[in-house]
Amino acid sequence: MKQKEKVTIYDISKKLNISAATVSRALNQNPKISEKTRKLVAETALEMNYKQNRLAQALKSGRTNNVGIIVPYINRSFFSSVIRGIEEELTPHGYHVIICQSHEEVKNEIEQLNALLNTQIDGIFMSVSKTTKNTDHIKKALTENTPLVFFDRKIEVPGVSAVVLDDFKAGFMATEHLIKEGCKKIAHLSGDINLEIYKNRYEGYRDALKKYKLEYNPLHVIQTNSTIESGQQAVEQLWECDEKPDAIFSAGDYAALGAIQELKSRHIKIPEEVCVVGFSNEPFTKYMELPITSMDQTPQLMGKIAAQVFLEQVKGNQAVSIEKKVVLSPELFVRSSSARGVLKEIST
Amino acid sequence: MKQKEKVTIYDISKKLNISAATVSRALNQNPKISEKTRKLVAETALEMNYKQNRLAQALKSGRTNNVGIIVPYINRSFFSSVIRGIEEELTPHGYHVIICQSHEEVKNEIEQLNALLNTQIDGIFMSVSKTTKNTDHIKKALTENTPLVFFDRKIEVPGVSAVVLDDFKAGFMATEHLIKEGCKKIAHLSGDINLEIYKNRYEGYRDALKKYKLEYNPLHVIQTNSTIESGQQAVEQLWECDEKPDAIFSAGDYAALGAIQELKSRHIKIPEEVCVVGFSNEPFTKYMELPITSMDQTPQLMGKIAAQVFLEQVKGNQAVSIEKKVVLSPELFVRSSSARGVLKEIST
C-alpha cells in the first residue's frame, strides 16, 4: 500500500498563510472567524480534498461518536431489528454503531466489552448472553463511566438503564389467548430460566393459569434452548406424560417450530388438537404453510427507545448517572397455529 | 456523567520515576527494556488499572485496527454469515468490525463509506447495493488507499479485490438439477440484472438450457426483487402464459418461497407438477413443511477468505495494491421442493 498522504489543517494553513487554529475554527463555524476567511478556508479545504481526522478529534474531545452494541447473535430477526432501531435513532446524531456478537458465551461478552471500552466508545448497548451470571465485567465497565443500556435481556446491576419487554404480561397474554381458544392443558416450553425474560414469561404463564383456575402441571413445563431440535425433543418428552397437553406456549419461535414439526410427524392436528404459540414474531412464523401465532416484541421500537435513553444520558452531562427503566408492551399476532375460530392473522 | 479519570503512561512513569518512553516500551515488549523494568511496569500498570488509549495509539500509528463492513442488510442469513466469517478470521489479529447497512440504497452506501473512511478505518468489506451503478464513491475510497474487498456483489472497479461465488456455475447447476429431475419448461425468477450475480445466474441458466437442448422461452424469465410478494406475482404472471412452466429456478429464496405459496394456493403439486429451486440456502428453506432445494453460497467461507485477502493486502506493505479475485464454488442442497425421486436433503 502506498502511504496515505493526508491533508491536515496545517497544510491548509500553510497554503493560506494563516494559523492552523484559524483553519480549525473556520471549519468548525466558530463565530469569531470572519466570513471572508471562513469561505476561503472552506474552499481551500474542498480543493485540497481535506478530510478531518476523526481520531485526532476524538483524542482531543474524548468522544469518538461510536457506540457499541453487544448481542448474542446478529442473525436473529429480533436482534437485527433492535440494531436497526438504534441505528436509525443515532445516525442523525452523528453516531456510528459497532456491532459485536457474544454467541451466547460470557467469555466472548467480556472480551467484546473490554475491547469496546478500550476503543473509547461513547456508549454501550447490550443484551446479555445466556451464560452471563456474574456481573463483574459490567460493573467494571461502569467504573469507566461509559453509559450502558441494556435491552431485552438485562441483568440486575445498579445504575444501569434498561429497555425491556413486559415479558410477564406477554406470557400472560399468550396463555390467556390459548385459554380463550378453549385449551385446558397448556404446556410451556421455557428458555433458560437464568435469563429474566424467560423467567418472566414463565411466571406470566403461571399467573394466567391461576387466574383462569387451570391446574398447573410441572411436567408440562420443559426447558429448551431455543432451537428447533429442543422444541422437537420437548414434544417427545411431553407426549410421554400420561396427560397430553392440548396447547403449547413456547418462549421462542424456533422451539415452537420444532414442536410443530414433531406434532405433525405424529399426525397431531394443529390447531384442532393442539394449539401452538411462539415468541418473537420471527419472519418465518408468518411465511410457514401453517403460520405460527407469535408474540411481537416491537424490536425496532425497543432499539429506538434504548437509543433515546442513551442520548438523554449523554446530553444530561451531570455527575449523576440516571438509571432509567422502560418497559414495552408485547403484541400478539394470532395466526393459524392457534386460531380455532375464523380469525386469522389478527393483531390484538 | 462523571469525568473519566484515565490512567496514562505518564502516571505510571511518575510513580516509578522513569520516563514515559520506557513505560511505553516496557508495555510493548520492546527487547531493549530490561526484564526487571518490564516486570515492574507491568505490575504497576495492572495495579493502577491502566488501559491503553487506542485512540492515541491509532493517531500515532495511523492504524485503528477497525475494519468496516457494508452490506445491504444484516438480517439476511447470507450476510450475517459472511460477517461471522470475517469476524472469526480477523478477531485473532486484533481487528474489530464495524457493520453498516445500506438498505439497498446507494445514497446510504455512499454515506456509510465516507463515514467509515473518515473514522480512519483500516479496511473495508463491501457488498454493493442493488441501486449502485456509478462507481465514483468507490474510486474515491481507493484514492485514500484504504484496502477494499468486495464480496458476493461486486462491481467492476480496477484495483479492487473480490471474493465471489461462481454464480454462472450455480445457475447452471440448479438448472441442470431440474433438467435431471425431468423438467422441460424451466422458468427463472431473476433478481435485479443490474447486479452481476443475478446476471451470471441467469446466464448459467441459459447455458444449461442450451447444453440440454431445451428451448429458451423469454416469457419464462421474470425479474423479481427478492421478496415473497414478487415471487407470488411472478407465478401469477407465469401462469398467464400459454405454456406453463414445470419448474422454477429462483435466484433468491424469498422469491422461491413466494412462488411456492402461490403454487400451493393454486393447488399445484410440488414437486410432482412443478419443481422449485431457491438460492442462498436461508435457514427457513430447511425448516419449511416442504423443505426447499437451495443453492448454498458458503457464506462463512466467503467471509473468511475475504478477510484473508484483506490481511494479505495489509501485510504486503508494498506500494502496489494487489488485485485478487477469488471465486467460490456453490453447493446445491436438494430437498423436497425439487426431489421427485427418493433422495431428500442431499448435498451434491
Add this chain to the structure above:
DNA sequence: TGTCAATATGTAATGGGTTACATCATCTTT
C-alpha cells in the same frame, strides 16, 4: 489623540502514546 471595546487571528498547550536519536553506564577487548 488617547482609551476602550469589539473583532480577528496567532501562540502554545493539550490529549496519550510511539520512536528516532542522544546519552550514559557497564562490560569487553587489546
Add this chain to the structure above:
DNA sequence: AAAGATGATGTAACCCATTACATATTGACA
C-alpha cells in the same frame, strides 16, 4: 587503561485537531 561495543533509559518530536489565553487591528467615542 583506553577504545569500542552493548544495553538501558531519557529527550523531544510527532500524529492532528482543539481551545484557553494572548495579541494585534480597527473603529468609536470622549
